[in-house]
Amino acid sequence: MRILMCPSQERSMHRVITTDPCPQLNCPESEQIALSSRCCKVCRGHDFCLEGHGCMEHSDCMNLEAGDCCVCKDGFRPLRDDNAYCEGTTWL
Numbered sequence: 001m002r003i004l005m006c007p008s009q010e011r012s013m014h015r016v017i018t019t020d021p022c023p024q025l026n027c028p029e030s031e032q033i034a035l036s037s038r039c040c041k042v043c044r045g046h047d048f049c050l051e052g053h054g055c056m057e058h059s060d061c062m063n064l065e066a067g068d069c070c071v072c073k074d075g076f077r078p079l080r081d082d083n084a085y086c087e088g089t090t091w092l
Helices: none
Strands: 001-005 013-018 057-065 066-071 076-078 085-089
Touching: 066 076
Parallel strands: none
Antiparallel strands: 001 013, 057 066, 076 085
């Protein structure tokens, strides 16, 4: 068991108890970035979508520098602010 002090989104530190160590990164230290949403660093260009996302049918996951977001596919519009749920704009 390890106790880590990790940054939170409120710019303060919070304690995380974990049994898993941070994974070894396969990029140079100059390409490693620390994110406020997690304790372990990631390599620049990390595939956040591969970790799982909340994008549903008619919505695609798009990687960003520090996370991911959902984007409605062409011909669809968002039903919520997060673009996770989208509906068609035209009917055939």
